[in-house]
Amino acid sequence: MKTSLLYLTLLLTGLTTVQAEEWKQIVSLRGDWKFSLGDDASWASPSLSDDHWNSIRVPGSWENQGFEGYDGYAWYRVKVTIPERKSPRPLYLHLGYIDDASEVYLNGILIGKSGEFPPGFNSSFNNFQRYYIHPELLRSGQEQVIAIRVYDGALSGGISHGRIGIFELNDAPELNVNMAGRWKFTPGDSPDYRDELFDEGPWSSVWVPSAWETQGFRGYDGYGWYRIRFKVPEYLLDQPLVLLLGKIDDVDEAWVNGCFVGRTGRLGPGSDFYQEYRELRAYLMPPGTFTNGVNVLAVRVYDNLLNGGIYEGPIGLISLDRYRDWEKSQRTTSSPVEYLPANN
Incomplete structure (x- = not known):
């Protein structure tokens, strides 16, 4: 065996x-x-x-x-x-x-x-x-x-x-905004959780990246939501950026200030799960996506079995030029940039 x-x-x-x-x-x-x-x-x-x-x-x-x-x-x-x-x-x-x-x-x-x-x-x-x-x-x-x-x-x-x-x-990308750290999290699912005005204050605080099973949600399979509030330096606001969400087990959707920005896999029971949990999440953010104030990122995750959640980095924002330079330095045969999900 x-x-x-x-x-x-x-x-x-x-x-x-x-x-x-x-x-x-x-x-x-x-x-x-x-x-x-x-x-x-x-x-x-x-x-x-x-x-x-x-x-x-x-x-x-x-x-x-x-x-x-x-x-x-x-x-x-x-x-x-x-x-x-x-x-x-x-x-x-x-x-x-x-x-x-x-x-x-x-x-x-x-x-x-x-x-x-x-x-x-x-x-x-x-x-x-x-x-x-x-x-x-x-x-x-x-x-x-x-x-x-x-x-x-x-x-x-x-x-x-x-x-x-x-x-x-050694080969971690040089992020412009590092977002690893304490996020808010809750099990369950509601369309309200993507709204930028939603109050996630009562939710649990968890470390990102780290599987939710290690943070008080042992054995939980199903939907979970993450939220974080953050600021983007003014010099980045008019640049195309890449939102890196590391690796997520199993599939996800991401929302910035209430607007959908990308997904990997298909969420929900009955979906076919392949190797999505191995994929680096890299979502292209056009200029103007972020405001010159507090922004809200909400990530909806569905875990099919075993460990779930945002379990591995890098987590944060990186300029598209810097991301492309980092990608070129990787000794792989495929380009993550080629697989940036569409923003619609």
Whole structure:
């Protein structure tokens, strides 16, 4: 079973393999971590004292390090110092492959998950774990604490193999307006949610990019709406821009100041879902789309199953010229610009 799933994953991910040169390692996390069998939600806390925990080598299955035959819950913890950087490029936490299901916490905040814990157990042992690090979550002038909750259902368990560390994405586009951060979100669906005058204040605050399952909406499949208010620098208002919404699971529609600006896929039950969740959302914004004041972006998403929402960047606005230059620098055979959705 695991062998068949691994083959299928390699077949699919081979279509979108990222070349190694696109990632610059900032901190290696290979080496000794703290480790404990069992399960306790307080173990995610950065203030927890884990001095009495076992040491374990990462990567490597726990069965090969003194815990042979153990199936169940366990936690990993490590403290790390991230050097000061002048680069605006985004940081990602790479955790290789974790057998079977996992939740990942940074300084006590859940930033990612893979697979499902019991009772609805689902293994994700063959999925490479990579999570965006929101700058707001980093503790200035302090060590950062990474805690990982793992459940192993059978055979080998733990952070088994792969690239482990904190990496900078070298080829990220240079955004004119970075919109990653806190957005408003609600499950459900209503045409009122696209209106620029709608008050989203009571909605939940979520991190974008990050799947909504990691932010209090575990197991939710269906419609969800995101909204954010933002300003555009005056010098950009008379330029064609590209709205980058990263990657969304599964399909979406976007609205700016109450006007439809683009979609990927077809929303709703009964729709055919292909590989939309792998596509970079890049929507062309003609001059005059934005006002010289507060603008409202509303994104309607439909998730068919598993993780949902705006799960990966880049998120923001970029001039069309700058976007074209970035696209040319990519070592791919297709041009994202060619697939900018029509604005009608």
